[in-house]
Amino acid sequence: MKLSFIGFGNMAGAMAQGLIEFDCLPAQNIYASAAHFDKLEKKAATLGIHACQTNLEAAAAGDVVILAVKPYMMETVTQEIRSALVNKTVVCIAAGFTDRKLRPLLPDDCESLCVMPNTPIRVGQGILVWETGSTLSADMEAKLAELFGPIALIAPVDSEHMGIAGTIAGCSPAFAAMFIEALSDAGVKYGLQRAQALEMAARVLEGTGALFMADHNHPGVMKDSVCSPGGTTIRGVSQLEKDGFRGDIIDAVDAVMNRQ
Numbered sequence: 633m634k635l636s637f638i639g640f641g642n643m644a645g646a647m648a649q650g651l652i653e654f655d656c657l658p659a660q661n662i663y664a665s666a667a668h669f670d671k672l673e674k675k676a677a678t679l680g681i682h683a684c685q686t687n688l689e690a691a692a693a694g695d696v697v698i699l700a701v702k703p704y705m706m707e708t709v710t711q712e713i714r715s716a717l718v719n720k721t722v723v724c725i726a727a728g729f730t731d732r733k734l735r736p737l738l739p740d741d742c743e744s745l746c747v748m749p750n751t752p753i754r755v756g757q758g759i760l761v762w763e764t765g766s767t768l769s770a771d772m773e774a775k776l777a778e779l780f781g782p783i784a785l786i787a788p789v790d791s792e793h794m795g796i797a798g799t800i801a802g803c804s805p806a807f808a809a810m811f812i813e814a815l816s817d818a819g820v821k822y823g824l825q826r827a828q829a830l831e832m833a834a835r836v837l838e839g840t841g842a843l844f845m846a847d848h849n850h851p852g853v854m855k856d857s858v859c860s861p862g863g864t865t866i867r868g869v870s871q872l873e874k875d876g877f878r879g880d881i882i883d884a885v886d887a888v889m890n891r892q
């Protein structure tokens with residue numbers, strides 16, 4: 633399979649790197665185009681993928697064309713490459729897109745899918761929110777699931793829930809990074825070296841996530857198993873409750889949803 637990225641920024645780069653490093657696809661099967669060719673050429677050389685001079689050239693090269701520009705550019709870019717999309721598989725990763733919004737931008741004779749990836753796909757720990765009921769053939773659906781399965785949890789979601797699932801998967805790495813940063817700030821405040829504090833904070837998120845995936849215990853149970861009666865952790869938990877920690881997270885998701 634040959635894969636083309638139209639737009640090769642943070643998210644497309646993370647997807648390409650994950651695919652290559654986890655041996656899902658050889659680098660020479662990946663093509664990309666972007667706004668600035670000189671910048672793209674450097675990134676492409678590092679990964680061993682093909683840098684294309686134009687979007688049309690990139691779209692023509694792939695069996696599967698991944699639309700990875702900003703949402704507001706989608707209309708212009710799909711018009712530009714429309715002729716090359718005929719009989720192709722088109723995958724759109726833009727926030728806020730579902731099949732209903734994407735299809736009018738594409739030629740009739742191509743199959744398409746809207747997904748929302750997240751940046752941890754680069755290290756094989758991603759999520760790929762996957763709109764169900766797309767125009768994808770069963771054969772191509774299986775091929776794409778096989779391609780991305782090793783580097784992402786495939787999360788099928790109906791069109792109505794693409795926005796919220798995309799927010800939880802796609803945006804939250806930023807929230808999680810803020811948690812890591814804040815926890816490391818606290819470590820530094822009390823004398824830890826920054827590098828060690830950051831690694832510990834990141835490992836806490838990674839390890840706690842792994843614990844959940846292993847046991848599927850309710851997070852409240854996981855929290856209780858850390859809080860000894862009269863101990864130290866419950867004091868921190870109590871303060872977080874006073875500060876509205878959980879409400880703040882939900883408010884952050886509300887803010888994203890209100891923008892969509």
Ligand SMILES: NC(=O)C1=CN([C@@H]2O[C@H](COP(=O)(O)OP(=O)(O)OC[C@H]3O[C@@H](n4cnc5c(N)ncnc54)[C@H](OP(=O)(O)O)[C@@H]3O)[C@@H](O)[C@H]2O)C=CC1
Nearest residue numbers: 639640641642643666667668700701702703725726727802
């Ligand atoms: N970042 C994330 O975590 C996630 C992003 N997404 C979606 O991915 C898409 C890309 O986001 P992200 O990677 O963060 O954005 P970036 O700004 O990092 O990348 C955008 C890319 O588009 C390129 N570009 C700009 N104009 C054109 C054009 N006319 N033709 C071709 N390429 C063009 C840019 O080129 P150049 O670099 O040369 O300027 C750049 O490579 C968005 O739709 C976003 O909603 C989805 C899930 C998560």
Ligand SMILES: O=C(O)[C@@H]1CCC=N1
Nearest residue numbers: 726727798799802803
């Ligand atoms: O912030 C954004 O618009 C993109 C979509 C999801 C994550 N980043």
